[in-house]
Amino acid sequence: MKLAFLGPRGTNSEEAAICMKNIYKTDMELIAYNTIYDAIWAVAKGNVDYCLVPVENSIEGSIRITLDTLAHDVDLKIEAELVWSVHNQLLAKDTDVPIHTIISHAQPLAQCREYLKTHYPNAKTEAVASTARAAEKVSQLGDGYAAIATKSAGTLYNLKLVDSDIQDVEDNFTRFILLTKKVNEKRLSTPQNIMLICQIDGRAGSLYELLGDFAKRKVNMTRIESRPARTGLGEYIFFIEIDIDVEAQILEEAISSATKKCFWLKNLGAFPVFRGNAN
Numbered sequence: 414m415k416l417a418f419l420g421p422r423g424t425n426s427e428e429a430a431i432c433m434k435n436i437y438k439t440d441m442e443l444i445a446y447n448t449i450y451d452a453i454w455a456v457a458k459g460n461v462d463y464c465l466v467p468v469e470n471s472i473e474g475s476i477r478i479t480l481d482t483l484a485h486d487v488d489l490k491i492e493a494e495l496v497w498s499v500h501n502q503l504l505a506k507d508t509d510v511p512i513h514t515i516i517s518h519a520q521p522l523a524q525c526r527e528y529l530k531t532h533y534p535n536a537k538t539e540a541v542a543s544t545a546r547a548a549e550k551v552s553q554l555g556d557g558y559a560a561i562a563t564k565s566a567g568t569l570y571n572l573k574l575v576d577s578d579i580q581d582v583e584d585n586f587t588r589f590i591l592l593t594k595k596v597n598e599k600r601l602s603t604p605q606n607i608m609l610i611c612q613i614d615g616r617a618g619s620l621y622e623l624l625g626d627f628a629k630r631k632v633n634m635t636r637i638e639s640r641p642a643r644t645g646l647g648e649y650i651f652f653i654e655i656d657i658d659v660e661a662q663i664l665e666e667a668i669s670s671a672t673k674k675c676f677w678l679k680n681l682g683a684f685p686v687f688r689g690n691a692n
């Protein structure tokens with residue numbers, strides 16, 4: 414079994430993938446990809462069985478590349494979710510040298526915005542493809558550079574801890590989803606959520622009517638997010654997540670009624686939710 418993640422080694426994605434592998438208790442080979450887009454496409458092309466990619470962060474919100482690729486490019490299902498506790502560490506080659514540039518992935522830079530403004534108001538920031546890539550870069554550059562990355566990246570790239578847990582909100586969670594072409598029916602735990610993606614027309618009240626299909630059956634919607642439909646300015650698609658703690662038939666009726674109101678609706682399936690932490 415092969416599982417793709419956003420690399421190189423030492424990313425939050427790798428830590429989460431190792432946790433997922435331990436949950437699955439199977440022989441999974443973890444394969445690093447340069448981008449989230451490439452990791453998702455590796456599954457779609459059949460080069461790997463799974464990918465584990467971030468979809469939402471509790472401070473910064475959606476990981477747009479994941480949502481957009483799922484909606485527009487590939488046809489994959491969600492087999493499981495992992496809610497991962499993210500700890501942002503400030504790492505440098507030397508802890509005594511003043512820092513002039515801080516490098517990380519765009520998400521952690523945003524998750525630590527207040528901290529950086531307060532502690533390093535004059536430092537430049539630079540976004541790279543992943544936190545581990547930032548750590549790798551800092552290890553190759555001269556003094557004065559720091560990375561926001563994981564503890565494991567610090568160990569891998571020989572960096573020292575300048576400050577730990579620097580995110581603006583102590584509880585910092587990223588939801589990762591395990592994507593596959595065909596879900597393994599032997600579930601490790603009971604599915605809890607469903608993710609739907611759909612496009613409706615722009616008529617007054619059409620979103621209200623769609624949501625009514627869930628509301629009137631007391632199906633709890635836990636998230637709704639819109640993204641450009643890419644069919645024209647002002648046209649959107651919706652990502653809807655629902656809690657499936659209702660009778661199966663009621664849920665089926667709600668989804669089938671909602672489907673009739675959409676131009677198209679993709680059901681990414683029902684999945685269990687696990688939790689994990691690197692520390």
Ligand SMILES: O=C(O)C(=O)C[C@]1(C(=O)O)C=C[C@@H](O)C=C1
Nearest residue numbers: 424425426467518520543544587
């Ligand atoms: O760069 C990493 O370490 C990643 O795994 C990517 C990523 C993201 O895309 O949001 C994953 C989780 C954290 O929120 C920060 C970055």
